[in-house]
Each structure stands twice: as C-alpha cells, then as structure tokens.
Amino acid sequence: MRIRSKLVLAFVLSGVVPLLVVFGVSLGTIRQGVEDKFAEHVAVTAELAERSVTLYLDGLAKRASDWSSDGHINALIARIAALPRESPEAQEASRELGAYLRDFKMPLDRSILIAEVFDADGRVVASSEPLRVGHSESAEELEYEYAWRRAMAASFVETVTNGFVVLEGDEQGHPSEPTLHFSAPLAKEAGTPGGVLVLHVSARDLTALLGEILSDRPESTFETYLVNADGHFVTPSRFVPDVVLKVKVDTEPVRRCREAGESASGEWIDYRGVPVIGASRCQAGRWWTLVSEIDTTEVDAAARAARAQNALVLFVTLAFSASLGVGLSVVMGRRVGACTAVIKELAQGKFGARVPAADIKRDEIGQAAQGVNAMAERLDEYFGSLNQLYEAVFTQAPVGIITVAADGTVASANARAKEWTGVMEGDGLLASAWCRERALEGELRGALAGAPFEREIPGADGRAFRLTGTPLAGRKALEALLILEDxxxxxxxxxxxxxxxxxxxxxxxxxxxxxxxxxxELERVNAHLVGRELRMAELKKRLAQAEGADASPGTATPHATTGDKPGA
Incomplete structure (x- = not known):
C-alpha cells in the first residue's frame, strides 16, 4: 500500500470514526453540562453578592456604633437630658446636635438620609432634619421601625436593625422610600441608657450594589434580589415593577431559610411561577435572604445552541476530511518538491531556506525534510554568527579598520577609518595623500608581502595614531588588514x-x-653646646677643689672683702 493510501485509511480510522462516536455520546450530556455551568455561575454570583451585602450592612452598623460613642454627641445629649425639655438652653443644645450630625457626620456617608437621637421616652430630641425634632411614636411603632427594646437593652457598642420599612413622607420630613434603620444606644454618665442614635439609610445604594454585580452578566433572565424575614422584596425585581415591601416571596429557598436557616441551590419555581435554576444565601441571625436565579428556558436555549455548534463542527470536520483525502496526492508531490527546492537554495548559499513545518510528517519524506532543515540550521547558524561578529567588530569597534586588496586598493573601511584617513572603498591606498604624507608605502607593501608592522603616525588635526598592519593569509581578495588606533x-x-x-x-x-x-646647623649647635657643657663641668670641678683647700687646718683665711686669692 502506497503512502497516500495509508494516510487516507489512517485518517479515517483515527479521526472521522471517533468524531462520530463522540458526537453521538455528547448529544445526551450537553444539556447536563450546560446546566451545571449555569448552576455554578449562579452559585458564584450569589456568594459574591452575599459578601458585598454583608460588608455594606456591617459597615453601616459599625458607623452607627462609632457615632454612638462620639464624645461630642454624648455630651450634648447629656446636657439636653439635664435641662427642662422646652427650655431655650435645651432647644439650643438640640439645634447644635442636629447641626453637628448634618454638617459633620452625614457627609461621611451619602447613603444616610437622616441621623437623629431619641431620648429614653422615644421622642426625637435632635435630628439632622429639623422638622423631626419633637416627633414621638407609639411603643409598637418604635419596636417595628427601630427595634426599640433590643436597642435600649443592647450594649453601648452594639447596633441593631429590623430590616427595611416603608414610611410615607409626613410633616416630620421622613422620606417616602424603602429605608433601613440602624439603632445604637447612647449612655448617661451613670451608665444607664440615655437614648438611641438612629441612622435612616436608603435602599438605593444596596440596589445599586446588586445591580453592579449583575452588570457583567450577559444573560437576559439572570437576577439577584433580597427578601426580608417576612419574605417581602427589599430590592426591586428585574421583571415585576413596584414589588419592594409589597410582594411576598414564598419559594423553596425563602422557606428553607426562614424555617431551617439553610441556604439552597438547584431548580425550583420562582415568585413568577417560572422554572428557574438558582442559589440562595441564608445567614443565621440576619433579617434577609439573598436569591440568585436564571430561567431554565434560557439554559435550554444555551444547550440547543451548544448542540447546534457541535453539529456544525462535525459537519466542517467531515467536509475537511473529504477534501483532505482528495488532496493527499497533491500534498505528497508538494512535500517532495519542497525538499528538493530547499536543497537547491542551500547549494546556492541561501542558508535561510527551510522545508515548511506543514510538510514535515512522520514518514520517510518527513525524515528527509527534518535532515535538510537540520543541515540548513547548522549552516545558517555558523555563517550567521560569523557575519554578526564581523558586523559588530567592523562597525562598532573604537578603532579604524581598513582591508586592502592585493593590488593596493581599499576593499573596505569603517566609519572611523574614513574619518581619520579620508580614504574610501575603491581608492588606491598606496597612492593616497594620507599614505604619501606619512611615508607609509614601504610598510604597506611589506604587509601585502606578508610582513606585519606597527608604528605611530600623526593625524591631520594634531592627534597621534598607532597603525598596525597584518597580512591576511589564505585570502584571495583581501590581502592585508590595517588597524588605526587613536x-x-x-x-x-x-x-x-x-x-x-x-x-x-x-x-x-x-x-x-x-x-x-x-x-x-643642628650638628654645629650641638657641638657648641657640648663644649660649653664640658667647660662648665671643668669649672665646677676646680671650684670644688678650691673650696676643699680653704676649709683644711692651718690655711690662711681668704680675703672675703676683695675676693682675691692669698698672696695675690
């Protein structure tokens, strides 16, 4: 069997048949694979949204706790509590505290709509919204809106909340939008609860947070929303308008969170009665449940698209196989021709020629092509390295380089040599003015005859150069190499x-x-001093002898008055 027939048979057995088998098996598993992929995306999105919501709400609770421990706020509330409720001093302190909350605290977080302080009786004594001062509510309203009993019983670093509530706008200036209240207790000097700090936070930022998470999702039916402990929407629905705190969600994940405190994942019927694939996140002690869902119709559409894509790939593969089998004979001839063409180019000195990689296969022709490429690479590497070395030395060397042919003409010269000598390629070096002025003809002829030389020569601008001439043995066109060094x-x-x-x-x-x-001079002075010392020593010796002679018996008394010796 010829190589062409072998290739056709091998391709059919190893390519086409396995493709048909794999495609038939994959038809039944594509739906499950697509469903698993979407379920994973939904679960990851739910987890990401849960983390974002938790961080956002915990940050607001921490802010309420920090503000409740503010010394200035506690000092003002203590002064208000110590004064009669309607006294001018109490009203002035209330205005000062409201201005402090409005001008210095609320700019720290734009999601806070109102910051205000209730006294122990549930009456607003200071607020960033002046219309709210003096407002009071029933015990039931306080508990529903502000978790009043828990706030009054909480420690002085704890913040409580009951979740989102809707209050209609009234004369007290409360906004008519979904609002979350964070309540933190304040303290008197004695340590008993002196009131509650309440932050009214808009749900708009939380809605925007979930929207930002979903902005990167391309699916048209993918949505993530929050429901409170009662199952009511606290963020908008993607499909149903005006549902916040008006529509109750009673689906499997919400019931499981409310009844068992568990998260859920899988397929269920959503609040619209539509089958979905979803995941929920339920945290113990939290007032909310987070749900992420996507319609199963969109998952089915993705599965059908995947099947169609696989079918298209199979059709294209089969068509390619047919065209490949027909063109094998042409390819074989082209591969042989490619090898012979590269060999001819190598013989002509074109060492960059290569057999194309597409023509190198695991057969005899492929082995021959690999051998030709290996030989070409070695030749190209060898001559390429020589050319690179020559180019680097010739063009970048800090010296002038001149190569001289056997007839005395300049075969090549680098830029420095041209600058320093004025000679160019093709000039007769022996007849050049540069050679004559420096009497170099004898040395140059000697170098062309095989005798190297070295000497210093002057330059045109007063500089000095060292000229070295070296014969080029074994060369035909180039017979001498001159090196000119400044x-x-x-x-x-x-x-x-x-x-x-x-x-x-x-x-x-x-x-x-x-x-x-x-x-x-020192020796002269020293000699003088030594002589003087000797004379002084001799004089002292004589004086001592004279005094000894005067003191002996029978000796005449010296003439003290004149100082003359006896008999003088």
Missing part, C-alpha cells in the same frame, strides 16, 4: 606623568638639600 590621550597622559615625575624628583632633591643644611 593614542592621543595615551601620549598626553604619558607626557603629563613624565612631567609630574620630573617635578616630584626636583622637589624631593630640593627638600633633601634643605634637610641636610638643617642637619649640619
């Missing part, structure tokens, strides 16, 4: 070093002469 700086440094050494030697000699003169 040694001006070296000579200048050498001259400065010699001058400095001479000055230093002179200074040392002068200093030695000065030291020798000083030494001679």
């Amino acid at each position: 040694v001006t700086q070296q000579k200048r440094l050498a001259e400065e070093q010699r001058s400095y050494a001479q000055r230093l030697e002179k200074e040392v000699a002068d200093r030695v002469r000065e030291l020798e003169a000083e030494k001679r």
